Amino acid sequence: MWRIHTVQETDQNPRYNSHFNGYGLGWQLSDEKGNLKVSHTGGLPGMLSIVTMYPDLNLGIVILTNTENGGGGLFTAVSNTISDSYLGLDDFGWTDKLVQWMGEDRNSGDDITKKVWEKVKLAKNVKIKNEDFIGVYADKWFGEIEVFEKNKKLWFKSYRSPKLNGPMAFYNANTFAIKWEYQAMNCDAMAMFSLDENGKAQSIKMKGISPNIDFSFDFQDLDLVRVK
Numbered sequence: 001m002w003r004i005h006t007v008q009e010t011d012q013n014p015r016y017n018s019h020f021n022g023y024g025l026g027w028q029l030s031d032e033k034g035n036l037k038v039s040h041t042g043g044l045p046g047m048l049s050i051v052t053m054y055p056d057l058n059l060g061i062v063i064l065t066n067t068e069n070g071g072g073g074l075f076t077a078v079s080n081t082i083s084d085s086y087l088g089l090d091d092f093g094w095t096d097k098l099v100q101w102m103g104e105d106r107n108s109g110d111d112i113t114k115k116v117w118e119k120v121k122l123a124k125n126v127k128i129k130n131e132d133f134i135g136v137y138a139d140k141w142f143g144e145i146e147v148f149e150k151n152k153k154l155w156f157k158s159y160r161s162p163k164l165n166g167p168m169a170f171y172n173a174n175t176f177a178i179k180w181e182y183q184a185m186n187c188d189a190m191a192m193f194s195l196d197e198n199g200k201a202q203s204i205k206m207k208g209i210s211p212n213i214d215f216s217f218d219f220q221d222l223d224l225v226r227v228k
Helices: 071-086 094-122
Strands: 021-023 028-032 035-044 047-054 059-065 135-139 143-150 153-158 165-172 175-178 189-195 201-208 224-226
Touching (some): 047 071, 071 094, 094 165, 094 175, 143 201
Antiparallel strands (some): 021 028, 135 224, 153 165, 165 175, 189 201
16 A cells, blocks of 8 residues: 555655655655655545654644635645654744645636636627537446536536536537536536537537636546437
8 A cells, every 4th residue: 555556756845855756555655854754635525634644753643624625725734834843844834835825826716717707708699509519428437427408508417426517608619618506616617529520519528617626526537428
């Protein structure tokens, strides 16, 4: 479990003098100041956590938070401040730095999201042949989804994840923006259709609209192909 199976880029921050970084079986593995670091985060709406262990130091840190989007800054600041003290490092001011970095990311993400929906609003009068997109599409892992018409609008619904259900608004070219009925997390998405020579949709690729979308929404990994 603590052997690297997926090699990742090493942290270049000279503060920790790291030489390796990767993913084992359910654990993130790296080294800091010559000490093995074993860690992982976890989260659900309303809860985020992080477990960090330094076996060489007999040190384990568990941070549990009643929070969600943005809470990663809280547990990172607390966990890093504690571990830095055991590694003999100076006070880095993690809380202030993370507040600043997260604020910059949030503002940038909000700007991108706002521009997408502004473009959707400007395109609301573009005529779309709904029948060219209606159908059932399937991803080998995620299963089937359906694009259908409701109140003269295109809608998207997933059979396996019923919360992923919502109207599709034309954005540009063959791309639609989906606003899920589920809004407990920031996860609205883009759906990009590939068309055949007759303009009939054959497949869908997706991605989150906001760059700050929760990592668990892996829309970019889906390969939805028309089956009906």
